[in-house]
Amino acid sequence: MENTKDFKSGFVAIVGKPNVGKSTLLNKILKEKVAIVSPKPQTTRNKILGILNEPNSQIIFIDTPGMHKSQNKLDEYMQKSINSVYEDVDVVVLVIDGLKIIDDSTINFIKSFEKLNKKTILVVNKIDESNFNKMYPKIAKLNEISYLQTILPISAKTGQNVDVLIDEIKKLLTDNVKYFDDDLYTTQSERFIAGEIVREKALWLLQDEIPHGIATQIVEWKESENKVVISCDIIIEKKSHKQIIIGKDGEMLKNIGTKARIEMEKMLNKKVFLNLFVKVKEDWRNNSQFVDDFGYNSKDV
Ligand SMILES: Nc1nc2c(ncn2[C@@H]2O[C@H](COP(=O)(O)OP(=O)(O)OP(=O)(O)O)[C@@H](O)[C@H]2O)c(=O)[nH]1
Ligand SMILES: [Mg+2]
Incomplete structure (x- = not known):
């Protein structure tokens, strides 16, 4: 089908520090x-x-890893994938955490994006947990940053102002091309998302540094009409973490597995049989080969 004259499309990067709510958005x-x-x-x-x-319209969003100082090979891969996103995008949505103090270093951080020369919308997230009186002076401070197209307080969690954000983005788009089929909402494979679901449950259930040292790898995917058998390796970086992730009488691993399976069944609309295996690859985040092997290949960014 031909696009009408007023059809708009384009690519939008969602960027910012870790934990500000980019993926929730x-x-x-x-x-x-x-x-x-x-x-x-x-x-x-x-x-x-x-x-x-x-x-x-068709808006293609690219969520990115949170920006932080590189400490290992995995961080370097994450930094590369952030850097590579800017080439292709028409609009940058820069997200900051509205619950955090907005000081000179925040202002300088935001100003550092000006050199990208992209239309930029600043989103101040998590307003559901603040109130207008607290938020207003913070946002007023941001008005001195002149290169921004818009400054928008939102809640990615409740959806407040998310429709306004989408409208603001549309105003900035200039392409008239449909890049993807109408029924496609992501290019991630089900296999990739399944591995991520396992990692998410581990992030929620495990404490301290352990979740950061976890990678997941789908090693078996056998699909029939009404069921899928999925096997997934959980890779950890220290032998001493093995007992923690397995838990007393296997409880922790079982818990991760149950939560992941329920979510996979929703995604795939089929019964899922999920097998989890824990593997130790000492210090894998510092090893380029392992980092590549576990799906973080710099050539793909
Ligand atoms: N109260 C509140 N919490 C939020 C909101 N958006 C995200 N969060 C919470 O903030 C935390 C981080 O959310 P993510 O979406 O994973 O953040 P992110 O920016 O993608 O983080 P990285 O992937 O680590 O860079 C989670 O606990 C979310 O539930 C919001 O609008 N309000
Ligand atoms: Mg995220």
Whole structure:
């Protein structure tokens, strides 16, 4: 079908520090879960593409890992995937956490995006947990940053102002091309999302540094008409973490598995038989080969 003259499309990067709510925002915009979310920073490790199809527009969003200082090979991969996103996008949605103090370093951080020379919308997230009187002076402070197209307080969690954000983005789009089929809302494979679901449950259930050292790898996927048998390796970086992830009498692993299976069944609309295996790869986040093997290949960013 030919696009009408007023059809708009384009690519939008969602960027910002870890834990500010970028992935929550993407899921809310799409009304589908394409990116995993957790209260722990550095949840997202890859660029995640989500497509919002509306009768007169197609917006392609790219969620990115939170920006932080690189400490290992995995961090370097994450940084590369953030850097590579800017080439292709028309609009940058820069997300900050509205519950955090907005000081000079925040202002400088936001100003550092000016050199990208992209139309930029600043989103101040998590307003559901604040009140207008507290938020207003903070947002007023941001008005001195002149290169921004819009400053918008939102709640990615409740969806407040998310429709306004989408309208503001549409105003900035100039392409007239349909890049993807109408019925596609992500380019992530079900296999990739399944691995991410296992990682998400581990992020929620495990404490301290353990979840950050976890990678997941789908090693078996046998699908028939009404069931899928999925086997997934959970890779950990220290032998001493093995007992913690398995738990007393296997309780922790069982819990991760049950929660992941329920979510996979919703996604796949089929009965899922999920087998989890724990494997130790000492210090894998510092090993380029392992980082590549577990799906974080710099050549793919
Ligand atoms: N109260 C509140 N919490 C939110 C909101 N948006 C996200 N969160 C919470 O903030 C935490 C981080 O959310 P994510 O969406 O994983 O954040 P992220 O920016 O993608 O994080 P990284 O992938 O680590 O960079 C989670 O606990 C979310 O539930 C919001 O609008 N309000
Ligand atoms: Mg994320």
